[in-house]
Amino acid sequence: MVRATLVKQRNESLTVKDERTGKVYSIPITENSIPATAFKKIVAPRKGGEREEDETERGLRVLDKGFLNTAVIRSEITYIDGEAGVLRYRGYPIEQLAVNSSYLECAYLLIYGSLPTRTQFRTFENEVMHHSIMHHDSEELYSSFRYDSHPMAILTSAFAALGSNHADANPSLAGQNLYTRGTPESLAVMDKQIFRLLGKATTMAAMAYRVRQGRAFVTPPVGLSYTGSFLYQMDHLGEEGYKPNPVLERALDVLFLVHADHELNASCTTVLQTGSSLVDPYSAIAAGCASLYGPLHGGANEAVIRMLISIGSPDNVPQFLEQVKRKESVLSGFGHRVYRTSDPRSFIVRKTADEVFAITGKDPLLETAMRLHDEAMKDDYFVSRKLAPNVDFWSGLIYRAMGFPLDFFPVLFAVPRVAGWLAHWRQMMLQEGGVKIWRPRQIYVGPEVREFVPIEQRKDESKSPREKPTEVYHSGQSRRYWLAEYKGKERAKL
Numbered sequence: 001m002v003r004a005t006l007v008k009q010r011n012e013s014l015t016v017k018d019e020r021t022g023k024v025y026s027i028p029i030t031e032n033s034i035p036a037t038a039f040k041k042i043v044a045p046r047k048g049g050e051r052e053e054d055e056t057e058r059g060l061r062v063l064d065k066g067f068l069n070t071a072v073i074r075s076e077i078t079y080i081d082g083e084a085g086v087l088r089y090r091g092y093p094i095e096q097l098a099v100n101s102s103y104l105e106c107a108y109l110l111i112y113g114s115l116p117t118r119t120q121f122r123t124f125e126n127e128v129m130h131h132s133i134m135h136h137d138s139e140e141l142y143s144s145f146r147y148d149s150h151p152m153a154i155l156t157s158a159f160a161a162l163g164s165n166h167a168d169a170n171p172s173l174a175g176q177n178l179y180t181r182g183t184p185e186s187l188a189v190m191d192k193q194i195f196r197l198l199g200k201a202t203t204m205a206a207m208a209y210r211v212r213q214g215r216a217f218v219t220p221p222v223g224l225s226y227t228g229s230f231l232y233q234m235d236h237l238g239e240e241g242y243k244p245n246p247v248l249e250r251a252l253d254v255l256f257l258v259h260a261d262h263e264l265n266a267s268c269t270t271v272l273q274t275g276s277s278l279v280d281p282y283s284a285i286a287a288g289c290a291s292l293y294g295p296l297h298g299g300a301n302e303a304v305i306r307m308l309i310s311i312g313s314p315d316n317v318p319q320f321l322e323q324v325k326r327k328e329s330v331l332s333g334f335g336h337r338v339y340r341t342s343d344p345r346s347f348i349v350r351k352t353a354d355e356v357f358a359i360t361g362k363d364p365l366l367e368t369a370m371r372l373h374d375e376a377m378k379d380d381y382f383v384s385r386k387l388a389p390n391v392d393f394w395s396g397l398i399y400r401a402m403g404f405p406l407d408f409f410p411v412l413f414a415v416p417r418v419a420g421w422l423a424h425w426r427q428m429m430l431q432e433g434g435v436k437i438w439r440p441r442q443i444y445v446g447p448e449v450r451e452f453v454p455i456e457q458r459k460d461e462s463k464s465p466r467e468k469p470t471e472v473y474h475s476g477q478s479r480r481y482w483l484a485e486y487k488g489k490e491r492a493k494l
């Protein structure tokens with residue numbers, strides 16, 4: 001057993017004593033962090049009975065299931081103080097940005113590091129908005145999906161497919177160091193893909209929306225804002241002089257702004273993990289999109305509404321909270337890996353909800369949501385675990401009031417998050433020392449080495465149903481099929 005004594009010293013180092021060997025190691029502390037590789041130098045002789053797979057003589061390993069306390073990159077983009085409920089993009093508090101800025105301006109800020117001047121913004125906006133048109137061939141991809149396909153499945157596929165149109169942007173074809181050189185030519189290639197991805201994100205999301213409505217695709221408009229163009233592309237039915245409702249356009253922009261980045265969440269980490277193999281940015285963004293789709297991440301806003309519908313009315317809230325406390329249900333839209341208090345974005349979204357409801361009318365689920373919020377915030381189960389509303393608790397109600405279908409909610413999260421993903425991807429590509437492939441370690445606890453056994457001599461070794469494939473039901477096969485007889489098959493007895 002390892003018993004290490006950790007002592008923080010004045011000279012910014014950590015003294016670690018390995019009780020197995022009596023050896024003392026000094027590990028430097030920089031920016032209040034220690035390099036995990038320093039632990040690799042802590043070795044001990046293998047004792048009798050110790051598994052060779054523990055690799056004791058090859059250095060201590062650091063186990064952190066689910067990245068609970070592992071930093072994987074140095075970043076200048078977003079800061080979160082989870083205890084105080086603080087969120088800042090490049091140093092600017094989210095509350096100030098939500099009032100004074102716009103989504104596209106924040107995208108610039110996140111990606112390039114400072115708020116743009118008027119001229120810089122005009123050029124950036126112009127590039128993004130003029131990279132919004134999709135190749136006509138891509139319409140076939142959208143049309144090949146079934147009418148009831150989840151739009152996140154469509155969007156994820158669309159991002160991956162988009163990369164196939166741009167061979168010049170693919171490091172596998174155009175050179176491994178396409179994005180890591182940092183030269184003006186390399187930066188130009190990188191920024192062109194950024195413009196394309198930001199510009200086409202709304203077009204692709206709107207196409208996923210239209211294909212399910214059975215509507216013909218439209219060409220992205222000229223002269224509208226980023227969210228105005230998105231609304232046009234979803235809603236335009238051929239009328240002349242279409243203009244989206246300004247309150248809804250601004251509300252969507254605020255929602256986009258607060259969803260633009262959230263440092264190393266699951267999807268951003270996936271983008272970086274995928275990007276670390278130097279794959280093209282389209283594939284990396286598609287991977288991020290797939291990660292965001294999960295109910296613990298970008299799917300939570302959809303889960304909140306399903307939960308509110310299932311609760312039914314404010315009167316059923318106490319009963320539902322009892323179920324949550326018995327661990328039979330989860331209170332979707334509450335809790336966060338980083339925030340130990342209310343998510344600062346939740347206040348902005350709550351205020352935006354009131355502005356939207358003022359023109360769309362209140363959602364009938366709002367009463368249930370408010371009762372749920374108020375009861376949970378004073379219940380010891382949630383208080384003691386520091387569980388408070390996150391951004392998803394209120395956002396779903398706004399999307400519903402605006403008339404978006406439930407399964408479109410994660411799309412409304414993924415589209416703005418493209419800016420954050422790209423900011424982190426760009427930063428990693430240009431980081432000092434180049435890109436190192438992200439290759440974590442594991443603690444191997446499986447069987448020790450064993451001899452291959454020929455099939456005739458094997459016995460069933462499975463000890464539980466988990467250790468062999470489960471028998472599955474074949475829904476596509478009817479009784480008629482089973483009762484039929486053909487060469488090589490006897491008639492089945494049902």
Ligand SMILES: CC(C)(COP(=O)(O)OP(=O)(O)OC[C@H]1O[C@@H](n2cnc3c(N)ncnc32)[C@H](O)[C@@H]1OP(=O)(O)O)[C@@H](O)C(=O)NCCC(=O)NCCS
Nearest residue numbers: 296297300324330331332333334335336337385390391392
């Ligand atoms: C976001 C989330 C995945 C974070 O998970 P995490 O950091 O791994 O937190 P844990 O699962 O360790 O939770 C700690 C405790 O709080 C409980 N808990 C966390 N979130 C909860 C929730 N939403 N409802 C009920 N209980 C919850 C856990 O059961 C656990 O209880 P225990 O100590 O009795 O075992 C989690 O809070 C969650 O599932 N929330 C609902 C989904 C959601 O809204 N996601 C959007 C995030 S922006």
